[in-house]
Amino acid sequence: MSTAALAELFAASPRHFAGSPLYSRLGLIVAADERLLAIAAQARAGQLPPNLLLASVHYLLLRDPGHELAAWYPSLGGGVVTGDPGPAFTDFCLGRREEIGGLMRHRLVQSNVVKRSAALRVGMAAVAAMTTEPVTLIEVGCSAGVHLRFDDYRYELAGRTWGRASSPVVVSTAWREGEAPADLDRLPVITDRLGIDLDPIDATDPGERLWLRALIWPENTAQAALQDEALRVVADDPPRTFAGDVVDVLPEVVAGVPRGTPVVVFHSATRLHVPADRREAFDAAIASVAAGHQLFHLSYEAPEDLEGLAFALELRRGDGWTHRLAVGDGHGEWMSGTGA
Ligand SMILES: C[S@@+](CC[C@H](N)C(=O)[O-])C[C@H]1O[C@@H](n2cnc3c(N)ncnc32)[C@H](O)[C@@H]1O
The missing domain is CATH 3.40.50 (Rossmann fold)
Structure with missing residues (x-):
């Protein structure tokens, strides 16, 4: 998938993640940042990169909620609705890009609803x-x-x-x-x-259950x-x-x-x-x-x-x-x- 097509996919986040104000915002942040798009491009064929990227970040945060980004996640007791999560999200993704890339290449979107x-x-x-x-x-x-x-x-x-x-x-x-x-x-x-x-x-x-939780x-x-x-x-x-x-x-x-x-x-x-x-x-x-x-x-x-x-x-x-x-x-x- 070309970077432009990937950016378009992330730009559609407010519709794709209707019901998640956080993911609607984070998707737009990825759409506008080539460094984040490069991480998202590692998703396996057929997998939805927005779901996989945001689940990978969520998984790492659930395992280790020490980063300031956790303050925006209701699942981690956060839920800051004002302010811009962009700097914290970008810092987290760039700092953990290897681990996120590994999850993107190996994991699947398997939400069991x-x-x-x-x-x-x-x-x-x-x-x-x-x-x-x-x-x-x-x-x-x-x-x-x-x-x-x-x-x-x-x-x-x-x-x-x-x-x-x-x-x-x-x-x-x-x-x-x-x-x-x-x-x-x-x-x-x-x-x-x-x-x-x-x-x-x-x-x-427990590790598998955590992936399902992160999804x-x-x-x-x-x-x-x-x-x-x-x-x-x-x-x-x-x-x-x-x-x-x-x-x-x-x-x-x-x-x-x-x-x-x-x-x-x-x-x-x-x-x-x-x-x-x-x-x-x-x-x-x-x-x-x-x-x-x-x-x-x-x-x-x-x-x-x-x-x-x-x-x-x-x-x-x-x-x-x-x-x-x-x-x-x-x-x-x-x-x-x-x-x-
Ligand atoms: C989004 S999940 C949905 C899981 C479950 N059906 C539900 O509704 O909660 C899609 C599941 O389909 C599996 N899957 C996708 N393509 C498949 C295929 N060709 N053969 C077997 N499983 C597949 C994925 O691994 C994933 O676990």
Whole structure:
């Protein structure tokens, strides 16, 4: 990516990081400074440099909050809203450029947003209306696997409470408009649950958990607390995960599932991170599951026809039938029915 294109990406931070006043400002600072852009240019192909750079800085600050920059981070007890964070941010980035560069080259944007479990819940209820058979659930881009334990959580959604009432993980998602799902407690029996990721995160490892924490925008302290709770649930009983690109790994994983049985393949905010020239192969790998199994493909991604940062929950069956079940925000804060 050219420096000009990178600068343009960072200049879009107020829109990209809507909801994070700090990142909106820091992004503009990077956009205007070639030294900072040179650090950001080290992100791996397909990764979003603004997310990766700001997460790398956040990670180092969380580990060692001694630098004056911490005063601007609500996650570190700071939150200075006046004044210019630019000098402190630039000083931190230039002083720690080697470590930041190392993180940029090796880490991935793997934010595991617990509230997106609401989309999976709505999707699985739709699957339950179509099959009474037990299903295998495969999550592509599972990160630490918090969605694979979605049925261990309590949901406050559409004016009702669903799921495990005593769960420490409470997913509160506003249902804005349109017909709400009728019954989120009717789910298919899940015989097995498996995750695939380029680099699965081990929820039992404190260093890995810190990276996930760093990926959460500094203002979103409630999201961080919810993530901690969910990671504890996952760490108690980690789902089986497979490392690698879904295109290479999914066929092997599916070969181990009894032929002819229903398989739900779910992904959220994953296709979004697949380089454009690999998306066709990504879609084809999932569609090929239908060759030997009854495929239910559930996705919660940002489709091209929706404005802004909206996501769509879509269900596709192996026979080509496709339906948009709901739309919502990328962080699972709200959803709406499509009226379809
Ligand atoms: C932004 S995270 C989203 C994680 C999770 N799906 C969620 O919604 O909270 C995207 C995840 O997809 C994984 N990923 C991206 N491309 C992938 C691919 N081709 N095959 C497998 N995993 C992939 C990344 O490693 C990362 O963990």
